[in-house]
Amino acid sequence: MSPKGVRLPLLRPRLRQRAGGTRPRKKTLNRLLEDRTIEQLSYDQYRQRVRHVYDGPQGAILALCSFLSLHTPLGERLLRTRRFDLRGCKRILDVGCGAGQILGHLLKYADPDAQIFCFDISPAMVRRARRRIRNPRPQFLVADLTRLPFATETFDCITCGYVLEHLPDARLGLQELARVMTPGAKMLLLTTEDNFGGAWTSRVWHCRTYNRQELQQMCHELGLEWVQELWYTRIHKLLRAGGICVELRKKD
DSSP states (O other): OOOOBBBBGGGGGOOOOTTBBBOOOOOHHHHHHHHOHHSSSSSSHHHHHHHHHHHHHHTHHHHHHHHHHHHHHHHHHHTTTTTSOTHHHHHHHESSOOHHHHHHHHHHSSOTEEEEEEEEOOOHHHHHHHHOOOOOOSSSEOTTTBBOOSSOEEEEEEESSSSSGSSSSSSSHHHHHHHHHHEEEEEEEEEOOOHHHHHHHHHHHTTTOOOOHHHHHHHHHTTEEEEEOOOOSSSHHHHHOOOOEEEEEOOO
């Protein structure tokens, strides 16, 4: 966990150079659009800002926004068609549950005997998820992705939908997720990409974006291999839209 008062740019790892040249730079327009709040505050200050955003009006309309943007129905199709297959998973963790958008899908498509845990950094979002889901099966809690209150090697499946972009450095969360995953466990990871659409998302939700190749390399270094890249539709794949959506697997 970053010490209080440390400015976020100091937390970012030194970016690797790619073979034959330096890392690809964001387009100028994307750099201008992308929100810089995460770079201007200490980690503790930014974390409080995130809670304020999701505790407030934006959090209250999150489920509606997810539905109107088609993230909810298209995300469900990934699980319904078993492109990300929940069968056989017995302990599932939903990271940053929000209003329960992914949680609702887990209750539909996970095995009936699977235990489901979910958490969010925003107490208000946890309350909204409880009210919206109205199901006694999940276990809800308020928690921080960088300091998970779970034992090592607890879960054989994790879903993490649009949470990493609220961290100054993805390693802060990915290493914790890897810690609580059993060997061979799978993860459905969705996060905002450093393209034009991602820049607008960043502006609205005060988050950062990630470069696909750099994130893949980071996952590899943490023992999380990209099994497959997932796309909501063929149009999304053609236009490289919808953000980064991948299935990861922890090395045995």
